[in-house]
Amino acid sequence: MEPHDSIAVLDFGGQYVHLIATKIRAMGVFSEIRDPDDPVESFRHYKGIILSGSPALSAHDGESGWSRGVLDLGIPVLGFCFGHQEIAKYSGGTVEHTDREYGAATLTILNDSPIFSGLSKEETVWMSHGDSVMELPDGFVELGYSADAHGKQSHRNSAIAHEGKKQYGLQFHPEVDDTVNGHRMLRNFVIDICGAKADWKIENQIEERSAAIREQVGDKSVLLLASGGVDSSVCALLFKHALGTDRLHLLHIDNGLMRKDESASVEANLTRMGLGPSLRVVDATDDFLGALEGLVDPEQKRKAIGDTFIEVFERHAAELDLGAVLLGQGTIYPDTIETGGSKRADTIKTHHNRVPLVEQMIQEGRVVEPLADLYKVEVRELGHALGLDAASIDRHPFPGPGLGIRLACAPPTDDLDPTTMRAELEAALEGTQLRALPLPVKSVGVKADLRSYEHPVLLVGPDPGWDTLTAIATALPKRVHGINRCLYEIGGSTPQQARHIPGTITRARLGLLRELDAFVMDALERHGLMKTVWQCPTVLVPLEVDGHGTELVVVRPILSERAMTARPADIGPECRAEIAEKLMSYDAVGAVAIDVTSKPPATIEWE
Numbered sequence: 175m176e177p178h179d180s181i182a183v184l185d186f187g188g189q190y191v192h193l194i195a196t197k198i199r200a201m202g203v204f205s206e207i208r209d210p211d212d213p214v215e216s217f218r219h220y221k222g223i224i225l226s227g228s229p230a231l232s233a234h235d236g237e238s239g240w241s242r243g244v245l246d247l248g249i250p251v252l253g254f255c256f257g258h259q260e261i262a263k264y265s266g267g268t269v270e271h272t273d274r275e276y277g278a279a280t281l282t283i284l285n286d287s288p289i290f291s292g293l294s295k296e297e298t299v300w301m302s303h304g305d306s307v308m309e310l311p312d313g314f315v316e317l318g319y320s321a322d323a324h325g326k327q328s329h330r331n332s333a334i335a336h337e338g339k340k341q342y343g344l345q346f347h348p349e350v351d352d353t354v355n356g357h358r359m360l361r362n363f364v365i366d367i368c369g370a371k372a373d374w375k376i377e378n379q380i381e382e383r384s385a386a387i388r389e390q391v392g393d394k395s396v397l398l399l400a401s402g403g404v405d406s407s408v409c410a411l412l413f414k415h416a417l418g419t420d421r422l423h424l425l426h427i428d429n430g431l432m433r434k435d436e437s438a439s440v441e442a443n444l445t446r447m448g449l450g451p452s453l454r455v456v457d458a459t460d461d462f463l464g465a466l467e468g469l470v471d472p473e474q475k476r477k478a479i480g481d482t483f484i485e486v487f488e489r490h491a492a493e494l495d496l497g498a499v500l501l502g503q504g505t506i507y508p509d510t511i512e513t514g515g516s517k518r519a520d521t522i523k524t525h526h527n528r529v530p531l532v533e534q535m536i537q538e539g540r541v542v543e544p545l546a547d548l549y550k551v552e553v554r555e556l557g558h559a560l561g562l563d564a565a566s567i568d569r570h571p572f573p574g575p576g577l578g579i580r581l582a583c584a585p586p587t588d589d590l591d592p593t594t595m596r597a598e599l600e601a602a603l604e605g606t607q608l609r610a611l612p613l614p615v616k617s618v619g620v621k622a623d624l625r626s627y628e629h630p631v632l633l634v635g636p637d638p639g640w641d642t643l644t645a646i647a648t649a650l651p652k653r654v655h656g657i658n659r660c661l662y663e664i665g666g667s668t669p670q671q672a673r674h675i676p677g678t679i680t681r682a683r684l685g686l687l688r689e690l691d692a693f694v695m696d697a698l699e700r701h702g703l704m705k706t707v708w709q710c711p712t713v714l715v716p717l718e719v720d721g722h723g724t725e726l727v728v729v730r731p732i733l734s735e736r737a738m739t740a741r742p743a744d745i746g747p748e749c750r751a752e753i754a755e756k757l758m759s760y761d762a763v764g765a766v767a768i769d770v771t772s773k774p775p776a777t778i779e780w781e
C-alpha cells in the first residue's frame with residue numbers, strides 16, 4: 175500500500191497536541207505526534223510540520239535542545255503559541271513576557287495570506303499565553319494583531335508569516351473549537367499550503383489496524399479488559415476482526431465502582447455482539463474496595479484502582495491458562511495525554527490504564543492498545559464501520575475508575591484563606607445578586623496546560639440566566655486566586671457554611687451515589703437530553719451544609735467533542751428542578767449544585 179501523505183505535529187507538551195492531529199485526520203490526511211528531539215532527518219518525509227504549544231514559556235525556561243533544524247528542511251511549517259514563538263526566535267526575532275492573554279480574543283487580519291484564505295478581516299480566536307513575539311525576524315511580516323473581548327489590550331504579531339519559506343506562526347490555538355474558523359486555517363495549511371492528499375479514512379483503518387494487531391500479537395492470545403463502554407466494545411470487535419474469536423478472551427471486571435445494574439447490561443450487550451463465548455465476568459468488588467480503603471488523595475485512588483485492574487487481570491490470565499497472553503485495553507488518546515503521555519506534558523490525572531504497572535507491561539511489549547491514538551469521535555466512527563449498534567456507539571463515556579473518582583474524598587485543606595478570598599470574590603461578583611461560598615475541599619483542574627488542585631466555590635442566589643452564570647464561572651477562576659471550579663446551588667437552600675466531613679470510599683456512599691446517578695441519567699433521558707449532553711458525572715462531595723446532611727451533590731452536565739475541552743451544558747429549568755427535588759429528598763444530601771465551569775480551568779471529572 176502507498177504510504178499516506180502525512181503531517182507531523184511536534185509535541186512540546188501542550189494539552190491540545192493530539193487535537194491538532196485529530197482535526198487533520200478528520201480532513202482525511204494522516205497526522206502523527208512526534209518528539210521534537212528526534213533527529214532532523216526523520217522529519218524529511220512529511221508534507222508539513224506543526225509546532226504545538228507548550229506549558230513552558232518561550233522567553234525564559236524555553237526549550238533548549240529540540241531539533242530546530244526541521245525549520246531548515248524546506249517543508250512548510252506552522253507554529254501555535256509556543257511553536258509560533260520558537261519560529262520567530264529561530265530566525266532572529268525576540269520573545270518577551272507580556273500581559274497574560276487568556277480566552278476568546280479578536281484577531282484583526284492585516285495582510286492577505288494563504289493561511290487566512292476565505293476568512294474575514296476579524297476572527298474570534300482562543301488565546302492562552304503570557305509571552306509574545308515582539309520583534310519580527312527578517313523576511314517575516316505581521317499578518318494580524320489581537321485584542322481581548324472588550325477590545326482592550328492589543329497584542330501585536332498574533333499571526334506572522336514568511337511566505338517564501340512557507341513558515342507561519344499563530345499566537346492563538348486554531349485547533350481549539352473556540353477559535354471559530356480554526357478548522358479553516360488548519361485546512362488552508364494542510365491542503366493548500368502543504369498540498370497533502372486527503373486519502374486517510376477511518377474505514378481503511380479497520381484493515382490497517384488489524385494488520386498491526388496481527389503483527390504485534392503474533393501467535394499469542396489477547397485478554398481484553400472489557401468495561402462495556404464504547405472504547406472497549408470497539409476494541410473487542412476490532413480484535414475479533416483481526417484475530418477471530420479463538421485467540422480473543424474478554425474479561426469484564428466488576429470493580430464495585432460501576433453504575434447501577436451496569437455489569438449485567440454489559441454482559442447482555444457483549445453477548446448480543448456475538449462475543450459471549452469469549453467473555454468472562456468477575457466480581458472483584460472486594461479487591462477494589464480493599465485497595466481503596468482509607469485512601470483520600472485523588473492520585474493515590476487512581477493508582478490503587480489501576481493496579482487492582484492489573485492484579486485481577488494477572489490472576490485470571492493465570493487461571494485461564496492461555497499460555498502467552500497480551501493485555502488488551504481500549505485505551506484512547508485522552509487517557510494517555512492527560513496522564514502526561516508526552517515527556518513535556520504536565521500530569522493532570524493518571525488514567526487507570528496508564529498506572530506504572532501498565533507502563534512497565536507496555537515496556538515489556540505485553541500490552542496491545544489498537545485505539546491508543548484515536549479520539550472518541552474516531553472510535554465511534556470506527557465502531558460504526560465495524561457494525562456496532564447505535565445505542566452502544568452513543569453511550570456516554572464512563573471513566574475506568576468509575577464512581578471511585580466521583581466519590582470525592584477531599585483531604586482536609588488548610589490553605590483556604592477566607593478573608594482574602596472573600597474580598598476577591600466579592601469584588602468579582604459586584605453588580606450581581608450572587609454570593610460565593612468557597613468550599614473547604616479541592617478538585618482537579620487544568621490551567622495553562624498545568625495541573626491545578628484548587629478550591630471550588632458555590633454560587634448562591636437568584637438565577638441570573640445561563641449566559642450570565644457561565645460568564646461568571648469563566649471570570650471567577652481568572653480573577654480569584656486558588657479557585658478552579660464554580661458551582662451553582664439549585665436545591666433551594668441558601669448555604670452560609672460548608673463544613674468538611676472526613677469521607678472515604680464506602681459501600682454506603684457508593685450505594686447512595688449509584689441511586690442519585692441513576693436518577694440523573696433517567697431525568698436526562700426523559701427530557702431528551704442524552705444526545706446533546708456529552709457526559710454528566712454526578713459527584714458526592716463530603717460536606718455538611720448549614721448543619722444538614724453529609725454530602726453536597728454536584729451534577730456536571732457538559733458539552734464536548736473530544737474531552738480535551740468542555741463547556742457546561744444547560745439542561746433547562748424543568749430537568750434541573752426535577753433533579754434538585756429528588757436529590758434533596760435524601761437525608762444524607764445537604765445541598766445540590768450544578769457545576770457550571772468549562773474545561774479548562776476545571777476538568778470534567780472532579781478527581
Ligand code: XMP
Pocket residue numbers: 476508509512523524525526527571572573574575709737738773776777778779780
Ligand atoms: P477529565 O476529568 O480529565 O476527563 O476532564 C476527560 C475524560 O476522560 C474520562 N476519564 C477517564 N477515562 N480512565 C478512563 O478510561 C480514567 O482514569 C479516566 N479519568 C477520566 C472522563 O470521564 C472524561 O470523559
